[in-house]
Amino acid sequence: MPNNNNKNRVSARSLIQHARPVRVSAAALRFTHTFGLGGMALVLFLILLGTGLLMIFVYEPTSEGAYKSIVFMQDETLFGRLIRGAHYWGANLLIAVTVLHLFRVFLTGAFHGLRRSNWLVGLGMLLLILVSGFTGYLLPWDQVSYWAITVCAEMLGYLPVVGQALQRLVIGGTEIGAATILNFYALHTVVVPLLLIVLMTWHFWRVRLAGGVIVPTNLENGPASRDEYLPYRPNLVEREKAVALAVIAIVVVIASVFGAPLDDPANPGLSPNPVKAPWYFIGLQELLLHVHPLFAILVIPVTLVLALIGVAYLRFDERPTGRWFLSGRGRRMSAVAAATAVVLTTGWVLVDEFVVGADGWLPGSAPVISDGLLPFAVLTAGVITIYISLKKYFAATVGETVQAMFVLFASSYAVFTATGIWFRGAGMALVWPWQI
Amino acid sequence: MADIDKPRRSFLARIAALFGGLALLEAGWIATSFFGARRRASAAPDKSVELIAGPIERFEPGSVTAFGEGHFYLARLEDGGFLALHRKCTHLGCTVPWSANEQRFSCPCHGSAFDIRGDVLSAPATRALDRFAVKIDNGVVKVDTSRPIRRAVFEVEQVARA
Numbered sequence A: 001m002p003n004n005n006n007k008n009r010v011s012a013r014s015l016i017q018h019a020r021p022v023r024v025s026a027a028a029l030r031f032t033h034t035f036g037l038g039g040m041a042l043v044l045f046l047i048l049l050g051t052g053l054l055m056i057f058v059y060e061p062t063s064e065g066a067y068k069s070i071v072f073m074q075d076e077t078l079f080g081r082l083i084r085g086a087h088y089w090g091a092n093l094l095i096a097v098t099v100l101h102l103f104r105v106f107l108t109g110a111f112h113g114l115r116r117s118n119w120l121v122g123l124g125m126l127l128l129i130l131v132s133g134f135t136g137y138l139l140p141w142d143q144v145s146y147w148a149i150t151v152c153a154e155m156l157g158y159l160p161v162v163g164q165a166l167q168r169l170v171i172g173g174t175e176i177g178a179a180t181i182l183n184f185y186a187l188h189t190v191v192v193p194l195l196l197i198v199l200m201t202w203h204f205w206r207v208r209l210a211g212g213v214i215v216p217t218n219l220e221n222g223p224a225s226r227d228e229y230l231p232y233r234p235n236l237v238e239r240e241k242a243v244a245l246a247v248i249a250i251v252v253v254i255a256s257v258f259g260a261p262l263d264d265p266a267n268p269g270l271s272p273n274p275v276k277a278p279w280y281f282i283g284l285q286e287l288l289l290h291v292h293p294l295f296a297i298l299v300i301p302v303t304l305v306l307a308l309i310g311v312a313y314l315r316f317d318e319r320p321t322g323r324w325f326l327s328g329r330g331r332r333m334s335a336v337a338a339a340t341a342v343v344l345t346t347g348w349v350l351v352d353e354f355v356v357g358a359d360g361w362l363p364g365s366a367p368v369i370s371d372g373l374l375p376f377a378v379l380t381a382g383v384i385t386i387y388i389s390l391k392k393y394f395a396a397t398v399g400e401t402v403q404a405m406f407v408l409f410a411s412s413y414a415v416f417t418a419t420g421i422w423f424r425g426a427g428m429a430l431v432w433p434w435q436i
Numbered sequence B: 001m002a003d004i005d006k007p008r009r010s011f012l013a014r015i016a017a018l019f020g021g022l023a024l025l026e027a028g029w030i031a032t033s034f035f036g037a038r039r040r041a042s043a044a045p046d047k048s049v050e051l052i053a054g055p056i057e058r059f060e061p062g063s064v065t066a067f068g069e070g071h072f073y074l075a076r077l078e079d080g081g082f083l084a085l086h087r088k089c090t091h092l093g094c095t096v097p098w099s100a101n102e103q104r105f106s107c108p109c110h111g112s113a114f115d116i117r118g119d120v121l122s123a124p125a126t127r128a129l130d131r132f133a134v135k136i137d138n139g140v141v142k143v144d145t146s147r148p149i150r151r152a153v154f155e156v157e158q159v160a161r162a
Helices: A002-013 A037-055 A066-076 A080-107 A113-138 A143-157 A163-171 A178-209 A232-258 A279-290 A293-313 A328-359 A367-394 A398-422 B002-042
Strands: A023-025 A229-231 B050-055 B063-067 B072-076 B082-086 B104-106 B120-122 B131-137 B140-149
Touching (some): A023 A232, A080 A113, A113 A178, A113 A293, A143 A293, A279 A293, A279 A328, A279 A398, A293 A367, A328 A398, B050 B063, B072 B140, B082 B140
Antiparallel strands (some): B063 B072, B082 B131
């Protein structure tokens, strides 16, 4: 009887504890296996929820009142600067941490079998987090936010057929104004957080269903044996607490030191020079400088998103090992792929700027061919060549080669993003970071 | 008993599904009309005002005058014709200032440039500046600012003449 009583107490103690597996693999507990990224994302989300809940009582979602209410929050509200700073840095960190979490899950091969549907849920959450960042970006209604959102909304307009209508729907009219701010406020404070909470619950449940995080296999001895499993409490719980406290400390320190930026109030008649999208979309804006909008906004991003979804359905020759980069060979291939991407992407940016210029690759032909179809065909051919030569040279499995391609694309986007942030000055000309 | 109930049950289930589907459609219709009303309000007819720019003589041939209120520039071409150009860059929507010295609109954001007729002088923009309809009544220039008109390139028919 006491035994049974105890059991009831354990299950009733907390719904939250139910999200953890009862016993956790010692190898999976190592910090460098997951870097605690999923947990960090949850803590950041809670920080955002808390600070956001405070701010909605001060913020005024109108084009006349928004900026003033932010100034009031910063100057007249006790801890207002800290709260806004924590929200700002928490949001930026959340995007970075979520992307890193996606990398971790992919590079440890945790998207097969039972985890496949959770890979898709995770992609959905990444999309929502980007929407949340994007809609929140406009709300301060300063010059930086106004023009960054203008640029991004115009990118939508380049989509064929539905582009114009979609752009009108998102910004609630033909120009960014009162309707846009109301749209974004509703999405940012209600719709997206609600959907995120639903998907998060689903995500954690699926992790538990798959038996917790993926367990790295020991290549010599096969899968971890039973006695290498430890009770989740305190082994997992104490680690989670440590990560959570560290994240909170980091956000508070950064927020108090740097605060959140606030530019001059939005002025629709005066565009600053240059105008840049939020950092997570700068890679797209950079791509737009190099290829035709149809490809930069539609073909290339859609292809990559479909590849991200489709990779979960690929049939690999062997089960993933749960170890980083699958194997030593996988690690070497990924390093080669990353180096290739950095060299080729940098080369492309430089050649496009200094050799090809504004006339496109094939002067005299239609822009959709010279700036779109032609570079895209070259790009596709290049990617296929790299895939085949990597696979042949390393005598690798499909899993290892697909992983190397993933690293290739991620590194390439990172180079585009870095170029956009640090090497684009007035008129989007290439400059050194200290000249911006 | 069970055998008799089976078709009846599945029939009722189908009816329930049908009504459920109808209810969903209705809810969707209500939601879209809810947003539709807002959209119509933002494009209300009182916004399609004709802005009276002024008498013809006020504008020198080869000059560009900014109308901040209507979000456009009134360009008078060398031959005396009028064009109302939307101030929004067709690349990514920045506001383009007119530089009288260089005789061009230069976008500060990404370096596109347009000539006095709105045609693209340099990429990344691929389309000429949008225009507004211009009407000249009794020597007075009027611009319909209700909606910008998209165009690929400048064409002679777009010019309004007295």
